[in-house]
Amino acid sequence: MDSFHPRLPQQKLPLATFDSLRVWVEQTARNDDEEAIVLTERAVRVHSLPHVGQFTLGVSPQFCAIVWANPQDETPLTVGFSLERDQLQTFLEDCPLKTPQRNRALKRLQGYQQQPDYHSQVTLNLAQFISDRSPSRPAMPSPHTAKPATTRQPVEDALQHHRQQEQLLNQVTTQTCQSVALAVLISNTVARVRRFLELDRLCIYQFDNYNQDDHTGTPPGRRRDCMTYEALRHEGLTSVLSRQQSQHWQFLNQFRDRYERGDTLMFGSEDYDSQLPENSQTYLQELGIQSHLSVPIRIQGHLWGILLAHQCDRPRVWQPREQEFLEHIADHLSVAIYQAQLYAEVQQQKETLEQRVEQRTQDLRDALVTAQVANQTRSDFLATVSHELRTPLTCIIGMSSTLLRWSFGNLTPKQRDYIQSIYNSGEHLLELINDLLDLSQNESGKTVLSFSEFSLTQLAQEMFCMMVDRATVNGVHLALDLQLREHQDRLCADRDRLRQILFNLLSNAIKFTATGGQALLRIYWQDDRTVVFEVADTGIGIPEEQRSLLFQMFRQLESTYTRQYGGTGLGLALTKQLVELHGGLIKVDSEVGVGSKFTVRLPCHRSTGGEVQPTPPPPIPLPPRKGHVVLVADQEDEAVLICDLLTAAGYHTVWMLDGSTALEQIKMLKPVAVMIDRQLPGMDGCELIRLLRQLPNTESLKILLMSDPLDSEELAACQEQGADICLIHPIEPEQLLNSIMTLFASQPAI
Template identity: 45%
Template sequence: MDDSLNKQLERERLLNQVTTQIRQSLDLSVILSTAVQQLREFLQVDRLVIYQLNSYQVQTGDHTKDLSPELDEPDPNPEIPVPQADRHDQIHGSITYEAKSSDAIASLLDWEEADRCFAQVPEYQQYYQKSIIHCIPNIKLYYQSSPELYSILQQKQVTAQLVAPILVQKQLWGILIAHQCFSDRQWKESEQKFISKITQHLSIAIYQAQLYAQVQQQKQTLERRVKERTQALHDALLAAQCANRAKSEFLATMSHELRTPLTHVIGISSTLLRLYSQPDNFPALPLEKQKHYLQTIHDSGENLLALINDILDLSQVESGKTVLKFSEFSLQKLAQQCLHTLRDFAKEKGVNVNLQIKVDQDLFRADYRRVRQILLNLLSNAIKFTPKGGRVTLTVSRKDKTAIFQVKDTGIGISKEQQSLLFEKFQQLDSPYRRQYGGTGLGLALTKQLVELHGGSIQFESEVGLGTKFTVYIPIQPLINKSSSNYKTSLPSMYTDSPQGRLVLIEDDEETATLICELLTAAGYQVVWLMDGLTALATIQLLKPDAIFIDLHISGQDGYDIVRHLREDATTQKIKIVALTTNSDEQEQSLQFGVDKCLNKPILPNQLLNQVESLNLGDKNYD
C-alpha cells in the first residue's frame, strides 16, 4: 500500500511539474528535455527518447480553438499491428531528445537508421493517430516475422520497449519511446495511463510553443512591413520634397523666361501707343527705331510661342497623343536647313558651326518635322553653352537602315554629378536663382521623347571644360504611299467592288483618324470614320462592318458603353472590335469588356496593319 501510494504521489508530482513548466515556459526544447529526463527516472527505464517527424506542420483554422483537449484514457484492448516485411510506409524524422541511465547505453541521437524501424510497421500513421500505446515485453518474441527490424533493435541494445504517440491537434507530431536494454519488462497498465497523460500534456506544450512561434513570426513580419512602409513613406516624402523643389525651380525658370519677352512686348508696345496717341507731345520716331521696336516685339512673341510649343509638345508626347507623320526627305538638306535656321544665333554668340555629311544613301524616311526639331534642340543647346570663339559640329551619317546625327561642341561641359538630370523635365544645370543661361529645361527632355517615339536612342559624352557630344540613332520608318511596293499602287474608292473588308473607325482626334483612314484605305479596306459616339450604334447596325476600331474615350458617349451594347445585340455581337488604348491597365480593362484586340497610341503603321491582318477578315463582297 505504501509503495503504491508513493508511486501515485510521484506520478502526481511529475505531472504537476510538467504542467508548471508548460505554463511558465514557451521554450519547447527546455520543456521536452526536462520531461524526458524526469520521465525516464520515474519509469526506471534504461533509455527514453522522442522521435520527431520532419513533415509535421502546425494546423491552423478551426482546430486552433481547442488548446486543451480532454485527456483520453488509452484503449485497454488495442489492436497491435503485426510487423510485415513486405509492407513499408514512408516516414522521415529523427530522434531529437534522449535520456539514458548510464554511459554504457548507446546513444540514438542522430541515428540515421531510425526511419527504418517505423518503415516496418504497417499503416503507422492511422495506428498511432488513435492514441494507442504500443507495448512490447520482449522484442525477440514479437519481431520473429521481421528479422531485419529485430536485428536493428538488437544492435541498439533494445530488449523491451514502449511506444506512445504524441498527437498535436489530431496530427502525429512524434513518438515517445521507452527502452529496456538488458531484460524483459511487463509494462503495467498504470504506467501506460500515466505515459498517455504525459504525452497529452506535451502535445499541449508543443502546440502552445508552435502558436507562440507563429505569433513571433507574424510579429517579425509585421515589424518588417512597418519598416518597409516607413521607408516607403520616407521615400515618398523625399520624392515630394524633390517635386516641391522642382516645382519651385520650374516656377522660377518659367517666370524668368516668360517675364523677359513679355516685358519687351508690353513695354515697347506701350511706348509706341503713347507716341502715336499724343503725336504733338513726342517727336516722330526715326524709321530705323520703329523697325527695331517692331522687330523686338516680333522676336519676343516668337520666344513666347516657342516656350508654349515646347510645353504642349512634351505634354502630347507623354500622354501618347503625338502622331508621327512619316515622309521621305534628304538628310543633307535637313542638316543644311537646320544650320541655316540657327545661323544668326550662332553669329550673335560668336560660335563657328560646321557640317559634315557622311552618307551614301541620302534619302531617309521619318517624321521630318520631329527630326528637325530634335536637331534644332541639340544644336541650339550646343551653341548656347559654347563660349565665344568655340566650335559646334554637326555630323550626319548612315549605317544600314539607321540615321546617325552627332552634335559635338567645345562648350562648358557637364559634370558627372549633374549628368543624371540632363533629360529631366524643367531641370537646368545652372540654378534658376543664379541663371547664366536661358531656357526652360524642356528641350532635352522633349528631344529624348521624340527620339524614342521613333524607336531610336540618344547618348552623350561630356567633360567639364572640354565640351559635350550628343549622338542620336533613328531607324528608318515605314512609308505608306503610292510608290510603296508593300501596298496597292492605287487607292481604292470608298465603295470598291472587292475590298478586303469594311471597317468603322470611331475616333474624335482628327490627326489620328486621318492617319488610320489613309493607312487602311491604302491597304484595300473600306473605312467609315465616325467622330461622334452618340450616333455610332445606329450607324454600325446599318453598315454591319467586319471590324470596328474605337477610341474608348470618344466624345458623346463612353466607349465602354458602346462595346457593351455591341456585345449584347445579337446583330453586332460577332463584329471584331479593336480598342485604341494609351496604357496597359486600359488594355486589360477593355479586354474584360469584350474587345478582341488592343492597339496602343500613338499609332504605328506596321502595328496597325499587322493588327488588321490578325483579325482574319478575309475577302468580302458588299452590296
C-alpha cells in the first residue's frame, strides 16, 4: 500500500488551520484525562509502515476526535475531520498501524458513550481555542501610539517558516544525491536562500589556496580567491562578481583564523571604522551595505569559502534562527562540494586508467604489427631463399641421377655410394625447401589451389604404390582400405595438394612405426558432402600433453625424436594448412605405445557423371578469420589488387576467372560475400547474380557488382537481380573496404 486515504468528511483548509486543529485535538484529549490516548503519524514512521499522511487522533473518556491531511497536496490541504466514534474506529481498523497503543484506543472506543450535548460542547470548545490563538486587533490606530519595532508572529507562521527552511535544505540534499552539476546546485541554492531570507545580496567568496584541482565548484572562466556566486534582489544593485572588485574583498583574509574555527561574523555600517581597512570601508559604503553576515564554508576541516549575506536598504538585526539557517546551508553546500570533489577524483582515476589501458592496448597493437612485419619478412625471406636454392639443387639432383645411369664407363662401388648419397641428400633437401616454400606461400596468402575432378580409388592406389616400398624397407606392413561405392569414387578438389597431405601423413606413420608394425590408409564418405581420410599406425604414439605441438612449425615433440627419426617439424604444420585451405578439419587420436590415427575431413562435391575438364586454377589465399570472399573477374591487375586488399583485411579471398564455372565452385565454398565483374568472358555479371540468388540458402549472401558507370535504370536493374552494392571502375581501395564493412554490418541483402 503506497498511500492511505481514510473515509472521513473532508474540506480544503490552509496548512495553519490544519496545524491548529491538530494542537486542539491533542490538548482537548489530555485536558479531559491525563491517561488519554493520542496517536500521530510518527508511530507509523517509527515502525516503517506505508505512508498514511499526517494525522492526530485523540481518545479520552469524554472526548474523541481525529484530524487528517495528505501532505502531498499543495496548500490548501485536503483535511479530514471527525468527532464520530464509528469513523474513528474505522480509521484505526483500516490503518496499517498495528501496535498495542492502537489496540488500546480501539478498546476504549468500544466502551465510549457520547453525551447528548457532546457536539455542542465540543464546538464551543473549538471556538474558544481558535479565539485564544487569534491576534488581537485594535479598533483604531492612535497617531500617538508608536509602531512597535517587531510584531509577534503567530505560531502558524513560525511553523510555516520552519517548514520552508527544511524544504530548502532538503532541496540541496536532493540535488546532491542526484549528482546535479555543482555550479548549478550552488547557483540555485544561493538564489533560493536569498529569496527566502529577503536579502538584498547573497554571494560566495571562494579562496584560491584551498585546492589546486579544477573541481572545487568554481564556475567556468572564473579564477578563485574572489566572488564566484551571487544573487541580487534587483538589477539596480551593484554586482560584486567583476574581477576588478575582487581586491576590495581581501579584508576577509584578516578574519581567516576565525573562519577556520567555524565562527560566524556579523557587523553593520557602524562597525566599519573599527574592523575594516579604509579602502574596504569605502567600497562597502559605495555598495550601500548596511548589515553584513558571513558564514564559513568548510570542507573536511579546511576553509573553502565564505557565504556572505548583505542588507542594503536598511540596517538589519540578524536573528539567531537566520544565522543558524545560513550555517545549515553552508554545511549542506560543503557536503555537496566534497561529494563533487570525490566524484571528480573517481572520474580522474577512471580517465587515467582508461588512458593506461588505451596506451597498453596501443603498445600491444604495435607489438603485434611488429611481430606481423617480422613474420612477413621471415616468410618473404624463406620464399626468396627457397626459390634461389631450388635451381642449384635441381642441377645437383639431375647430374647425380645422370651419373648413376651413365651408360659408358664403370663406377666403383664406393663412387656409386658417394653419388647415391649426393642424390639422396639433394632429394631430401629439395623436399624440405618445397615445404618451406609452401609454408611461406600459405602465410603470405598466395597459395594456389587447382580444383579438378578425379578418382579417389586411383589416387589411393597411387599413394599406396609410392609408399609401399618405403614401408617394406622399414619393416612396416602398409594396408589400404577403400570403403567407396561405385558412385562415390569421384571427388572435386586439388589433387596435387591432397596427394601432398596423404604423403606427409603416410610418411610419418611409416617413420614412427617400429619394424613389424602396421600402417593403414582408409577412405570413406561420412555423408554426401564430407569425405574422410584416415591414416592409422601402431607406432610410438603421442603423449597427450605434447599433442598441441603437433601442428606448429619447426616444432618436434622431443629432441630424441629429432635424433632418432629426423625431420624439421614442417610436415604436419603444412598438412594442417592445406586441409584448412580446402575448408576441412584434421584431428589426431593417439595412445603412447599403441599408435596414432590422423583423421582428415574435407567438405567436397563428387560427381556421378564422366570426366570433366579441369577448371582454370583460381588463386585461393589461405583462409584468414572472417570467411571466404569470392572474386569473379578476368582483369588480372585489378583482381590482384582486390585480393591483396581483402587478404590484408582478414578475409579468405578466392579468385575465379570464368563466370560459367564459378557457380558450382561458389556452391561448394559457401562464401560470405561474392564480388562479380559485370563484364565476364562469355557471361554477363548480372546473369550470374540472378543464378546465385536462385540457389537455396543465399538470402544472407552479400553480392557486390563491379561495373562501368551506370545510369539509374541500369543500376535499378542490377539491384533487382540481387546485387547489394554496385562499385564503379576503377575500384578505390577505401571504397571497397568500406563497402565490405557496410554489408556485414547491415541487414540481409536487398
